Amino acid sequence: MLPGHAVGMAISHERIPGGGNGAAATVTLRGYVLRSWLLLTLRDHGQVMTVADLVDCLEQCGFRTQARPSKDVSDALRWEVRRGRARRVARSTYELGCLPRQTAWRMRRRLLAQVTDEGAAGATGRGREGSHDPPPT
Numbered sequence: 001m002l003p004g005h006a007v008g009m010a011i012s013h014e015r016i017p018g019g020g021n022g023a024a025a026t027v028t029l030r031g032y033v034l035r036s037w038l039l040l041t042l043r044d045h046g047q048v049m050t051v052a053d054l055v056d057c058l059e060q061c062g063f064r065t066q067a068r069p070s071k072d073v074s075d076a077l078r079w080e081v082r083r084g085r086a087r088r089v090a091r092s093t094y095e096l097g098c099l100p101r102q103t104a105w106r107m108r109r110r111l112l113a114q115v116t117d118e119g120a121a122g123a124t125g126r127g128r129e130g131s132h133d134p135p136p137t
Contacts, residue, residue, distance in 0.1 A: 026118075029063050033114045035076045036107035037063070039085055042096040043104060051077070051092045 029037055041057055042049060054077075055069045065072035077094050080086040087097045 027063050027115055028066060028118075029058070029114070030066050030072070033111055034065060034072065035080055036111050038073065038076055039080060039096065039099055040104060040107060040111070042086065042094065043099055046096075048089050048093055048095045051094075054094075 038054060041054060051070050051073050054073050058065070058069065058073070074092065077086050081088050085097045085099050086094050089095055
């Protein structure tokens with residue numbers, strides 16, 4: 001992992017609104033994007049992690065969840081355990097399951113798009129309009 005990048009993804013703190021480093025978390029992750037972030041974090045760490053560790057990493061990277069972070073993280077991981085992408089080792093402890101390289105790449109791209117869209121919405125008040133590159137032809 002490159003220095004200066006957020007845990008679990010190749011997005012620098014400067015590109016994240018709120019930016020980690022003790023700043024207020026401003027980007028809310030939920031659904032597929034939260035699950036992607038969790039799996040990519042497990043993949044990048046390469047070890048067993050507890051829900052508390054994942055919540056700490058989430059907050060350090062300048063992210064938040066909708067409600068209770070520990071419940072949102074455990075619910076998201078429960079979904080991924082059923083899909084085989086994560087394994088429950090013990091209570092509140094998970095490791096990466098089977099995550100194909102192409103799937104990880106797709107998750108990383110979608111996560112980056114979500115973070116930059118929310119950053120553009122906060123900075124310009126425009127939301128998703130005008131913040132996407134045109135589709136390839």
